[in-house]
Amino acid sequence: MSRRLASALLLGLFLLTPVASFAQEGDGAAPAAETATTPADKNFLIWMLEANGWLFGLIFLTLSFVTVALITLNILKVRRQNFLPDGFVEDFEAELTAKNYQGAYELAREDESVVARVLAAGLGRLNRGYPEAVEAMQEVGEDENMTYEHSLSYLALLGAIAPMLGLLGTVSGMIEAFETIAQSTTAPKPAELAEGISKALFTTLEGLAIAIPAMVAYSLLRNRVARYVLEVGIVSEGLMQRFSALGKAKKEA
Secondary structure, three states: OOHHHHHHHHHHHHHHHHHHHHHHHHHHHHHHHHHOOOOOOOOOHHHHHHHHHHHHHHHHHHHHHHHHHHHHHHHHHOOOOHHOOOOHHHHHHHHHOOOOOHHHHHHHHHHHHHHHHHHHHHHHOOOHOHHHHHHHHHHHHHHHHHHHHHHHHHHHHHHHHHHHHHHHHHHHHHHHHHHHHHHHHOOOHHHHHHHHHHHHHOOOOOOOOHHHHHHHHHHHHHHHHHHHHHHHHHHHHHHHHHHHHHHHHHHOO
């Protein structure tokens, strides 16, 4: 009986020994897993600001504010009301119908719209003849068109500069990445290269993000200006057409 009990104890110890050793190995591996660190999640905006650095961050932040301001100002400026206000055209035509030419001239001088300035220029030179009046209207129309084109040209300039600044940041970031490789005696870690590569990619992204809306707004607003200027020319010539007999009378004289 004692031999059987001893054999059972020896067998139990033999079976428990691998289990205990396995448990000890597991307990030792657990702290190693716990001590392994994982990179903390970064907010995308913070990551972008860190990658840009203070110089490119300040440049692109300024360009973004300027782009939004220019787009907003030009949208408010390039409106039909600033070119062809319906109330003015109706009042001016009513003055001409009543043959109150002085009143029509004063009405055109007091209004700030493009068609009013064009008509005021035409009426101001009407005493020299109808051809001179038409020429004055064309000059003022071209001048107004150039003024709006000049205002919109800043958007085109931003659309051209922003990608170039993004390319400058791309080159700068790649130089930093290659400099890290050149100065490292061993194979550099990916985290060490990520800073320069992030700068290269983020500056390109920001340059395009500024340039694309600027160019789209420039194209749309430029087409709108061209359409409104054409309408101003048609309406103003139609209103002044009743004075064409003045030019014929002077030629006959």
